[in-house]
Amino acid sequence: xxxxxxxxxxxxxxxxxxxxxxxxxxxxxxxxxxxxxxxxxxxxxxxxxxxxxxxxxxxxxxxxxxxxxxxxxxxxxxxxxxxxxxxxxxxxxxxxxxxxxxxxxxxxxxxxxxxxxxxxxxxxxxxxxxxxxxxxxxxxxxxxxxxxxxxxxxxxxxxxxxxxxxxxxxxxxxxxxxxxxxxxxxxxxxxxxxxxxxxxxxxxxxxxxxxxxxxxxxxxxxxxxxxxxxxxxxxxxxxxxxxxxxxxxxxxxxxxxxxxxxxxxxxxxxxxxxxxxxxxxxxxxxxxxxxxxxxxxxxxxxxxxxxxxxxxxxxxxxxxxxxxxxxxxxxxxxxxxxxxx
Amino acid sequence: xxxxxxxxxxxxxxxxxxxxxxxxxxxxxxxxxxxxxxxxxxxxxxxxxxxxxxxxxxxxxxxxxxxxxxxxxxxxxxxxxxxxxxxxxxxxxxxxxxxxxxxxxxxxxxxxxxxxxxxxxxxxxxxxxxxxxxxxxxxxxxxxxxxxxxxxxxxxxxxxxxxxxxxxxxxxxxxxxxxxxxxxxxxxxxxxxxxxxxxxxxxxxxxxxxxxxxxxxxxxxxxxxxxxxxxxxxxxxxxxxxxxxxxxxxxxxxxxxxxxxxxxxxxxxxxxxxxxxxxxxxxxxxxxxxxxxxxxxxxxxxxxxxxxxxxxxxxxxxxxxxxxxxxxxxxxxxxxxxxxxxxxxxxxxxxxxxxxxxxxxxxxxxxxxxxxxxxxxxxxxxxxxxxxxxxxxxxxxxxxxxxxxxxxxxxxxxxxxxxxxxxxxxxxxxxxxxxxxxxxxxxxxxxxxxxxxxxxxxxxxxxxxxxxxxxxxxxxxxxxxxxxxxxxxxxxxxxxxxxxxxxxxxxxxxxxxxxxxxxxxxxxxxxxxxxxxxxxxxxxxxxxxxxxxxxxxxxxxxxxxxxxxxxxxxxxxxxxxxxx
Numbered sequence: 001x002x003x004x005x006x007x008x009x010x011x012x013x014x015x016x017x018x019x020x021x022x023x024x025x026x027x028x029x030x031x032x033x034x035x036x037x038x039x040x041x042x043x044x045x046x047x048x049x050x051x052x053x054x055x056x057x058x059x060x061x062x063x064x065x066x067x068x069x070x071x072x073x074x075x076x077x078x079x080x081x082x083x084x085x086x087x088x089x090x091x092x093x094x095x096x097x098x099x100x101x102x103x104x105x106x107x108x109x110x111x112x113x114x115x116x117x118x119x120x121x122x123x124x125x126x127x128x129x130x131x132x133x134x135x136x137x138x139x140x141x142x143x144x145x146x147x148x149x150x151x152x153x154x155x156x157x158x159x160x161x162x163x164x165x166x167x168x169x170x171x172x173x174x175x176x177x178x179x180x181x182x183x184x185x186x187x188x189x190x191x192x193x194x195x196x197x198x199x200x201x202x203x204x205x206x207x208x209x210x211x212x213x214x215x216x217x218x219x220x221x222x223x224x225x226x227x228x229x230x231x232x233x234x235x236x237x238x239x240x241x242x243x244x245x246x247x248x249x250x251x252x253x254x255x256x257x258x259x260x261x262x263x264x265x266x267x268x269x270x271x272x273x274x275x276x277x278x279x280x281x282x283x284x285x286x287x288x289x290x291x292x293x294x295x296x297x298x299x300x301x302x303x304x305x306x307x308x309x310x311x312x313x314x315x316x317x318x319x320x321x322x323x324x325x326x327x328x329x330x331x332x333x334x335x336x337x338x339x340x341x
Numbered sequence: 342x343x344x345x346x347x348x349x350x351x352x353x354x355x356x357x358x359x360x361x362x363x364x365x366x367x368x369x370x371x372x373x374x375x376x377x378x379x380x381x382x383x384x385x386x387x388x389x390x391x392x393x394x395x396x397x398x399x400x401x402x403x404x405x406x407x408x409x410x411x412x413x414x415x416x417x418x419x420x421x422x423x424x425x426x427x428x429x430x431x432x433x434x435x436x437x438x439x440x441x442x443x444x445x446x447x448x449x450x451x452x453x454x455x456x457x458x459x460x461x462x463x464x465x466x467x468x469x470x471x472x473x474x475x476x477x478x479x480x481x482x483x484x485x486x487x488x489x490x491x492x493x494x495x496x497x498x499x500x501x502x503x504x505x506x507x508x509x510x511x512x513x514x515x516x517x518x519x520x521x522x523x524x525x526x527x528x529x530x531x532x533x534x535x536x537x538x539x540x541x542x543x544x545x546x547x548x549x550x551x552x553x554x555x556x557x558x559x560x561x562x563x564x565x566x567x568x569x570x571x572x573x574x575x576x577x578x579x580x581x582x583x584x585x586x587x588x589x590x591x592x593x594x595x596x597x598x599x600x601x602x603x604x605x606x607x608x609x610x611x612x613x614x615x616x617x618x619x620x621x622x623x624x625x626x627x628x629x630x631x632x633x634x635x636x637x638x639x640x641x642x643x644x645x646x647x648x649x650x651x652x653x654x655x656x657x658x659x660x661x662x663x664x665x666x667x668x669x670x671x672x673x674x675x676x677x678x679x680x681x682x683x684x685x686x687x688x689x690x691x692x693x694x695x696x697x698x699x700x701x702x703x704x705x706x707x708x709x710x711x712x713x714x715x716x717x718x719x720x721x722x723x724x725x726x727x728x729x730x731x732x733x734x735x736x737x738x739x740x741x742x743x744x745x746x747x748x749x750x751x752x753x754x755x756x757x758x759x760x761x762x763x764x765x766x767x768x769x770x771x772x773x774x775x776x777x778x779x780x781x782x783x784x785x786x787x788x789x790x791x792x793x794x795x796x797x798x799x800x801x802x803x804x805x806x807x808x809x810x811x812x813x814x815x816x817x818x819x820x821x822x823x824x825x826x827x828x829x830x831x832x833x834x835x836x837x838x839x840x841x842x843x844x845x846x847x848x849x850x851x852x853x854x855x856x857x858x859x860x861x862x863x864x865x866x867x868x869x870x871x872x873x874x875x876x877x878x879x880x881x882x883x884x885x886x887x888x889x890x891x892x893x894x895x896x897x898x899x900x901x902x903x904x905x906x907x908x909x910x911x912x913x914x915x916x917x918x919x920x921x
Contacts, residue, residue: 037558037559038498038499038502038559038561039502039559039560039561039562039564040560041560043462098467100412100456100459100466100467101452101455101456101459102408102411102412102452102456104690112693112694117693117697117718141459142455142458142459142499144792145451145452145455185499186793186794186795187498187793187795187796207558207559207560208560209553209558211546211549211550211553214549214552214553214560214563215545215546215549217560217563217564218545218548218549218560218563218564218567219540219542219545221564222540222545222564222567222568225368226536
């Protein structure tokens with residue numbers, strides 16, 4: 001893979017960067033959807049994340065890179081290892097898997113191992129992209145152009161954390177817990193509401209209209225293209241800081257206190273916006289906690305809720321076709337109401 | 342274009358675009374060339390070809406290419422022969438380091454355009470298909486030939502945004518063309534120089550500011566302009582971009598994309614904010630940058646076609662053309678429903694397990710007759726099975742809205758509301774929608790079939806009311822759009838919102854009797870075409886005319902006052918959809 005643009009060198013787009021970091025700290029937040037104008041660095045940010053994530057510990061020889069610490073989520077192969085006291089482990093990079101457009105279903109879910117079927121006549125399972133994305137990120141560029149049956153499949157797996165393959169005479173199930181990251185342009189077509197709701201956070205990116213910022217973007221991109229190595233080295237220290245922040249936040253995450261007052265605030269906010277179901281509140285709490293952890297704060301404060309509200313709630317508002325107001329503005333309005341008291 | 346200097350300038354610019362593109366094909370993405378097939382385009386292509394080495398890959402890609410051939414996949418013949426999966430490079434990978442020509446690029450589906458865009462962004466192809474995973478380098482420049490007429494859809498935006506140059510040669514005659522000003526050797530020298538060319542701060546700033554003032558929001562375009570300027574400097578043998586290069590870049594990259602007319606020069610332009618002190622360089626003096634920016638804008642202005650500029654000055658934003666809806670009825674997608682004997686050609690997918698199953702009974706026989714070797718499984722062509730796929734045919738709901746003054750005016754808002762509610766339904770089902778409005782003398786296609794709720798909403802919000810009721814024209818437009826939808830492989834459903842009181846005949850003449858006769862005639866044509874339709878009466882009291890029309894169309898009839906959104910959407914859902 002070609003060298004990625006350094007994450008910390010991305011100009012502006014703070015909401016997008018924050019959402020991606022929050023999802024990296026707490027995968028339970030459930031994915032990020034980045035929607036917006038062309039040429040705003042949507043894919044750049046996601047691909048940059050891959051280079052930023054600290055490596056994870058995995059069982060040696062496991063095709064799904066099972067987590068040695070979490071026995072409940074082991075695949076069938078690793079579950080049989082239970083007897084052994086200390087299975088071997090090693091550090092592997094966190095997978096950030098790109099789902100290319102035009103990928104066929106068999107490569108996504110996994111299929112019969114062609115080579116072994118053809119040469120030995122053996123029926124064996126060859127894991128697909130979902131298996132490779134286990135414990136990492138699955139990135140779909142132009143998510144709104146993805147074929148419908150693939151979208152259905154991804155929704156199902158992302159929700160259940162398990163990939164069930166029943167095809168070509170195979171019957172296999174394996175864990176597939178990944179953070180779904182999608183990006184797209186609304187002009188190309190909308191996402192179905194069912195899919196929209198599966199993403200924990202949704203951010204909208206706009207082309208910056210301020211000249212100085214635009215010049216900066218163009219110049220940095222130009223510098224990167226002329227000499228990727230030197231540019232990456234220049235930003236290495238900054239990227240390292242972000243990485244440390246993620247590591248610290250992950251450790252700290254479970255110690256962050258969530259007071260009743262904060263819960264109440266979150267509930268008020270969701271009520272004021274009339275979001276359906278509890279998913280909105282849950283995601284808002286988790287995102288606010290991840291932000292608090294990133295800031296190194298001991299408890300979730302109003303300020304974290306305020307920052308988390310827009311990405312956590314904007315895609316869950318009941319769609320009122322007669323009200324053309326931007327969803328972000330509606331969240332903003334509700335924030336002012338709730339926090340004014 | 343009879344205007345000789347303008348034609349000569351257009352040709353010269355197209356040659357410049359070809360030259361700069363040859364210096365940095367992948368960095369600049371390529372060229373979108375609007376020209377019909379013919380000697381002018383052939384000459385331009387020959388000029389472009391002469392700028393590259395003889396061994397540079399040079400491929401044409403038909404717009405109906407399948408994923409397998411485009412991205413790569415399993416090479417079936419080699420796989421069977423070798424007894425192990427053999428991956429095959431696709432057309433794009435074969436083209437690495439060269440130029441890809443796209444004839445009839447305006448017909449590209451959004452999905453194909455998105456694949457090309459991904460390749461341009463990443464410089465490599467990641468294919469995950471049919472049992473093989475491959476990664477091939479793919480640094481290409483794309484030349485997209487847009488052969489569209491005025492009302493045809495334009496290039497898919499995702500692709501157009503990534504191609505640095507947009508040239509227009511479709512009005513040029515043979516008398517206007519010339520030869521290349523550079524040779525392949527010059528280009529080689531420029532390529533070697535390119536990585537060392539630097540861009541001074543004021544130039545970068547001026548290019549960005551110009552883009553902003555011309556109403557070109559995409560940052561990618563600003564970056565492309567900067568790269569074009571660098572390529573120009575490299576070509577001139579300079580190691581630093583100068584104003585001349587920036588002017589050329591602005592003219593070639595920014596001018597064709599302008600959406601607002603730059604403010605007239607006598608009006609003091611908004612001073613750019615002082616640059617952030619990002620680099621150690623001292624910020625250039627404001628006046629100097631301003632002057633440079635003005636000169637760049639001047640350069641772009643000269644390149645704007647006269648008619649366009651006038652239209653821009655009138656405040657008419659250039660209407661972005663629609664695009665041929667993404668083809669969804671292809672044999673390549675859908676859910677598998679069994680298999681049949683056949684060769685996996687033309688995008689059909691091999692069903693491996695059934696193929697092996699078909700080969701299984703013959704193994705012992707074939708092994709006995711085959712030459713001894715390490716081949717374990719003997720598969721013959723007659724064993725091959727391909728998957729049969731079935732896909733839910735997409736529906737396109739076409740709204741035909743009466744925006745006339747007769748009685749709809751005061752109910753137009755309600756009609757819009759009803760359509761909006763139906764739109765939300767359409768999106769849950771992933772239907773496409775199209776919007777046609779009729780008022781005054783004619784009908785207008787407000788929105789070609791699309792899945793974008795954003796665009797549908799916008800087109801509705803902008804819909805004015807008033808004028809006569811050319812009902813027949815509206816129905817005729819619906820008929821045309823329905824035919825278009827069918828060609829794209831979807832099933833059209835027409836929802837007509839009107840009070841039925843037609844008073845403009847099909848030929849644009851007034852007269853209630855004639856107009857109503859025409860409308861009924863068109864209604865019968867719609868029925869004859871086998872279109873499912875729904876008539877929603879928007880008049881305050883049920884109108885006899887609308888009922889009669891519904892009868893002629895053999896369509897269910899609903900009245901707006903009584904039909905709530907829920908009932909309307911149920912009615913649309915209940916419409917019969919002919920199997921397709």
